[in-house]
Amino acid sequence: MINVRKTLSIIFVIALSLTMACEMDKRLFEGPYFVRFTDESVTQKESHSAPIEVQVHYAGPAPKSDVSINYSISGTARPGIDYVINGTPGKVKIKSGSYFGTIEVQLINNANNILRSQNIVFQLITIDNDTDGTQVGQGKSQIGNTFTLTINDDCILGGNYYGIHDNTDVPIEGITITSSDCENYTLSNWDIYIFQFAQIRSLTFIDNGDNTVTIPPQHDTTLGSTNNIIDGSGVVDPTTRIITMTVRLVDYENSPSFTFQLIPD
Amino acid sequence: MKLTKYITMAALLSLLACSEPLKVEPLTYTQIFSGQTKKTWTIRNIQQVQNGKGTQTFSLDDCITDDQYVFSNDFQKTYQVLDGNNKCNADDPNLISDSSWSFVNATATLTIVMPLLSDSPLPFIVKDIDDTKMTLDIYIDAENTTAYRFNFKSVSGD
Numbered sequence: 001m002i003n004v005r006k007t008l009s010i011i012f013v014i015a016l017s018l019t020m021a022c023e024m025d026k027r028l029f030e031g032p033y034f035v036r037f038t039d040e041s042v043t044q045k046e047s048h049s050a051p052i053e054v055q056v057h058y059a060g061p062a063p064k065s066d067v068s069i070n071y072s073i074s075g076t077a078r079p080g081i082d083y084v085i086n087g088t089p090g091k092v093k094i095k096s097g098s099y100f101g102t103i104e105v106q107l108i109n110n111a112n113n114i115l116r117s118q119n120i121v122f123q124l125i126t127i128d129n130d131t132d133g134t135q136v137g138q139g140k141s142q143i144g145n146t147f148t149l150t151i152n153d154d155c156i157l158g159g160n161y162y163g164i165h166d167n168t169d170v171p172i173e174g175i176t177i178t179s180s181d182c183e184n185y186t187l188s189n190w191d192i193y194i195f196q197f198a199q200i201r202s203l204t205f206i207d208n209g210d211n212t213v214t215i216p217p218q219h220d221t222t223l224g225s226t227n228n229i230i231d232g233s234g235v236v237d238p239t240t241r242i243i244t245m246t247v248r249l250v251d252y253e254n255s256p257s258f259t260f261q262l263i264p265d
Numbered sequence: 266m267k268l269t270k271y272i273t274m275a276a277l278l279s280l281l282a283c284s285e286p287l288k289v290e291p292l293t294y295t296q297i298f299s300g301q302t303k304k305t306w307t308i309r310n311i312q313q314v315q316n317g318k319g320t321q322t323f324s325l326d327d328c329i330t331d332d333q334y335v336f337s338n339d340f341q342k343t344y345q346v347l348d349g350n351n352k353c354n355a356d357d358p359n360l361i362s363d364s365s366w367s368f369v370n371a372t373a374t375l376t377i378v379m380p381l382l383s384d385s386p387l388p389f390i391v392k393d394i395d396d397t398k399m400t401l402d403i404y405i406d407a408e409n410t411t412a413y414r415f416n417f418k419s420v421s422g423d
Contacts, residue, residue: 027374027388028404029413040326040353057323059382061406099313099411139384141357 033060034135035069035094035124036144043150047109047159049265051086054103054122054147058094059138067094068128069101069136077118077151083107105149111156113182120149155182157207157236157243160265165193165258175262177243183207190247191222192260203230203247211236215247227251240264295368297394298375299338304422306334306399307349311381312414314402320414328353329381332361334417342366346380375401379415389415 038055056069069092077083086104094101103122124136124145137145158179162171172192179185184206191201201222205215215232223230234245241264248257298304308330311323331349336342344366348359362378364386369376373391378384382403389401392414399417404410 026404026407027372027390027402028407028409029382029387032383038323040328059405061411138381141354143353143381146354 029060031060032133032135033058034138034144035059035067035127036137037122037124037147038100039147040144041148041150043152044107045152045154045158046082046107046111047154047264048107049109049160052105052107052149054105054149056092056094056101056103056124057144058099058101058134060134062097062099063094063132063134065096067101067130067134068092069094070125070128071103072123072125073120074123075119075121075148077120077149081108081110082118082151083120107151109154109159111154111158113156115153115155115182117150117152119151122147122149155179155185155207157185157213157241158182159241161243161262162265163189163192163260163262165260169193171263173265177262179207185213187245187262190245190260192258194247194258194260205232205234205245207236211238213243213245215245217250223249232257294370296338297396298366298368298399299336299342300422301338302423303335303337305420306336306417307331307420308334309398309416309418312416314412314414316410326353327351332380333420334377336366344377346378379403382413 035056035058038057042052042054044052058067070090071092073079073085073089079085079089084106086106092101092103105120127134127136135142137143157177159177161175161177162173163175164171169192172189174188176188177185178188184204187203187205189200190203191198199222201220203215203220204218205213207213213234213236215230215234217229217231219228220230221228229250230247231250232245232247234243236243243262244259245262246257246259248255296304308325310325313321313323315321328349328351331351333345333347333349335345335347337344342365344362344364345360346362348357348361361380362384364378366375366377368374368391375389375391376386377389378386379389387403389403391399392402393400397419399419401415401417402412404412
């Protein structure tokens with residue numbers, strides 16, 4: 001006769017043993033836990049208009065209570081002139097249950113056609129009311145406790161824009177104006193509701209230094225391999241930095257021209 | 266008496282349950298990590314993988330991606346992490362870690378020092394490996410819902 005009770009006991013012991021044996025095999029990072037910047041550095045032009053999120057990361061299981069980290073700010077960039085910290089400068093919080101916190105930096109575009117760079121150096125220093133032994137940076141050399149944001153100066157007309165043809169238009173976003181010498185510029189797209197089948201068409205223009213720009217005659221191969229010359233002009237509102245630009249299709253019948261506005265993003 | 270018998274049986278089964286099967290492995294098996302003498306890996310990227318919440322990929326500075334993780338196929342299984350030409354800090358040492366590596370086939374566990382996480386050896390799950398790339402995971406919570414994933418590429422080896 002099979003002893004049911006005995007058999008069940010043996011099966012239970014076997015199952016428990018198998019479970020325990022496999023549970024022993026954990027591939028787990030058990031600390032010491034630490035906080036660090038996710039990245040080491042980032043470079044942006046001063047015309048970058050969206051806030052820059054500098055991410056701080058909790059390396060370990062998501063904390064059960066908020067982690068408030070103190071940081072220092074140094075570097076050559078000037079607070080209030082070159083940048084502003086949104087929120088409380090010197091403190092960043094990783095909320096309970098989350099792995100990340102962010103320091104939000106808003107760059108101030110004070111372009112003056114002098115090209116150089118400045119930086120902001122953030123350094124994590126201490127953690128408020130830490131009872132878990134969380135470290136700042138990893139190891140003795142505190143890997144990851146420093147983050148450098150380099151701000152490259154931009155030319156006066158450089159930056160991100162959106163374009164409209166009429167006030168009722170849905171703005172076309174993602175347009176950029178770039179220059180390496182603050183005199184000759186490249187506009188990434190001038191097809192602002194001009195053609196029925198829009199495509200990306202770039203052009204170069206010259207800043208005349210008197211709030212006007214000139215689009216010198218140039219070939220635009222998106223218009224075809226021949227009869228593809230465009231030229232034009234524009235004016236800059238120095239207060240709003242809005243550029244009103246007129247492009248002329250020189251080789252087309254009656255050389256039609258089109259006017260659009262580029263509005264800083 | 267019966268209890269002793271059960272405990273003995275349980276202990277025996279515990280040992281057998283997750284241990285490596287008794288079979289002869291070729292001596293070259295672990296050379297996928299180390300090559301015949303030495304193999305160098307660099308980190309392509311690091312990700313945080315959360316069950317049900319997706320994956321976040323961290324952008325890494327050149328001073329991290331040029332660090333070399335060197336696995337040697339010597340008796341001691343020497344393992345070194347060398348700082349690359351781009352240093353995060355000017356006074357960073359050239360030799361970041363000098364230790365050893367080990368691999369358990371049954372559990373696909375590679376134990377190495379990962380200076381970005383700890384100065385002590387950590388057990389990583391080998392998720393994927395071939396001659397040119399390697400993916401290692403390590404959980405960061407006891408519930409095994411969130412893990413760091415290190416994606417490597419081999420840069421030299423024999």
